[in-house]
Amino acid sequence: MLPVNCWRSVGRFTPTDLFTTMDELGGWHFNVGAMPYNDTWRKHRRLYQQNFRPVAVQKIQPIQRRKIHDLVINLLNSPEDFDQHVSTATEAIIMTTLYGYDIAKTDDPFVEVAEKAMRLRAIFLIPGSFPISELPFAKYLPSWAPGCEYTKELQDRPFKFAMEQKSKGKAASISSLVTDLVEQLQEDDPDYAQKLQHIRNMASTSYLAGNTTTKSVILTFMLAMTLNPHIQTKAQEEIDRVIGTNRLPDFSDREKLPYVEAVYRETMRWYPPAPLGTPRKAMQTDCYNGYCIPEGTTVYPNLWAMSRDETLYHEPHQFIPERFLDSSGPFTGINDILLFGFGRRVCAGRYLADASVWMAVVSILTTLRLEKAKDVEGNEVHVEWNYTDGLICFPRQFRCSITPRGPQYLLISPE
Numbered sequence: 001m002l003p004v005n006c007w008r009s010v011g012r013f014t015p016t017d018l019f020t021t022m023d024e025l026g027g028w029h030f031n032v033g034a035m036p037y038n039d040t041w042r043k044h045r046r047l048y049q050q051n052f053r054p055v056a057v058q059k060i061q062p063i064q065r066r067k068i069h070d071l072v073i074n075l076l077n078s079p080e081d082f083d084q085h086v087s088t089a090t091e092a093i094i095m096t097t098l099y100g101y102d103i104a105k106t107d108d109p110f111v112e113v114a115e116k117a118m119r120l121r122a123i124f125l126i127p128g129s130f131p132i133s134e135l136p137f138a139k140y141l142p143s144w145a146p147g148c149e150y151t152k153e154l155q156d157r158p159f160k161f162a163m164e165q166k167s168k169g170k171a172a173s174i175s176s177l178v179t180d181l182v183e184q185l186q187e188d189d190p191d192y193a194q195k196l197q198h199i200r201n202m203a204s205t206s207y208l209a210g211n212t213t214t215k216s217v218i219l220t221f222m223l224a225m226t227l228n229p230h231i232q233t234k235a236q237e238e239i240d241r242v243i244g245t246n247r248l249p250d251f252s253d254r255e256k257l258p259y260v261e262a263v264y265r266e267t268m269r270w271y272p273p274a275p276l277g278t279p280r281k282a283m284q285t286d287c288y289n290g291y292c293i294p295e296g297t298t299v300y301p302n303l304w305a306m307s308r309d310e311t312l313y314h315e316p317h318q319f320i321p322e323r324f325l326d327s328s329g330p331f332t333g334i335n336d337i338l339l340f341g342f343g344r345r346v347c348a349g350r351y352l353a354d355a356s357v358w359m360a361v362v363s364i365l366t367t368l369r370l371e372k373a374k375d376v377e378g379n380e381v382h383v384e385w386n387y388t389d390g391l392i393c394f395p396r397q398f399r400c401s402i403t404p405r406g407p408q409y410l411l412i413s414p415e
């Protein structure tokens with residue numbers, strides 16, 4: 001497998017059979033990210049295009065604002081559980097948006113099932129980590145094979161919940177994307193069953209693709225702020241100068257806060273949650289940088305290496321937001337953000353993810369101060385820049401102190 005460090009050359013590959021077989025084995029055939037490039041994939045992509053384009057995701061802003069404000073309150077109430085609070089917030093944004101299913105508690109039964117399914121998937125998807133998955137017959141394993149029941153529940157349970165709300169006539173009060181889309185279907189349409197399945201697939205894929213990735217980026221931001229207090233102060237000074245201290249920043253303030261935007265952009269660069277993106281297969285024999293890539297070769301787009309390209313990013317391992325304040329400024333459009341991938345398989349939920357992460361960055365900066373924790377003798381606890389391995393990577397557990405920065409957190413309205 002060849003690492004590809006030039007994103008421009010990656011667009012001509014398609015997701016690999018290896019990825020697809022392993023996803024099928026775990027019962028993940030609904031996953032849009034692993035579908036081959038064909039008509040079925042195009043139909044799913046169209047659903048994303050209609051419902052997750054910039055104008056469409058504006059409707060989701062109230063949910064994002066609410067769930068991120070809840071995150072701030074949770075961080076203040078039990079700062080030692082910050083990792084769990086970030087999980088709850090990212091799960092809640094997706095589940096409320098897609099299914100109208102509000103995750104109020106951290107021990108929510110659905111989340112438990114979903115986490116089991118995701119852990120299993122992580123094992124299946126590390127090539128070579130689970131050799132049986134690479135055998136051709138593996139895809140014919142029965143649906144009762146270990147783990148498949150969790151995958152099925154991940155799809156079925158929230159969908160059933162949304163449909164029950166609809167049948168009870170609650171869809172208007174608990175609005176959700178799934179119920180809105182199902183309502184638009186005509187039951188006498190010959191493609192009704194297929195269209196319904198596509199809505200289900202889109203919703204489950206969004207949980208799969210959008211939850212842990214967003215969590216990882218928010219944790220990266222918290223790690224960066226803990227390690228770089230001067231940057232945190234500079235961003236907070238900008239917020240105080242532009243917004244003042246009598247209200248909380250909102251999405252409409254984004255363009256007035258270039259330094260906060262630069263912090264956001266640097267967070268997105270510093271550690272891509274999916275460092276090897278998703279694997280591709282060369283559709284035709286190709287030459288790149290003196291390498292011959294035969295047709296059918298599995299190729300990993302090395303997002304990690306791209307984010308460390310010294311010709312673009314001076315001292316790439318350092319967290320330096322100023323690098324985005326050059327002549328073009330930090331507001332250069334979402335397609336410049338490498339961590340969302342590229343080409344026709346670029347992340348389909350990137351506008352939603354972008355808004356969730358920005359809201360978390362600006363809200364935490366406005367209300368909280370993140371610092372290194374102190375031990376019982378008053379010495380700072382060492383914090384390391386250290387990440388887990390795997391398909392999706394997270395900062396390894398670290399300790400930090402989280403305190404109110406001032407009275408700003410009191411501006412958060414109770415639900």
Ligand code: HEM
Pocket residue numbers: 032033034035045048052205206207209210211213214217273274277278339340341342343344345346347348349350352353354357
């Ligand atoms: C910060 C959060 C996120 C990151 C870092 C991220 C990153 C990625 C990456 C790297 C890919 C593969 C792109 C490629 O192969 O070129 C991808 C694909 C995808 N993402 Fe995201 N993603 C995030 C959030 C989301 C959200 C919130 C959703 C859904 C609402 C979503 C839905 C998808 C889908 C459906 C695909 C598959 C696209 C396809 O194969 O056509 N992602 N994402």
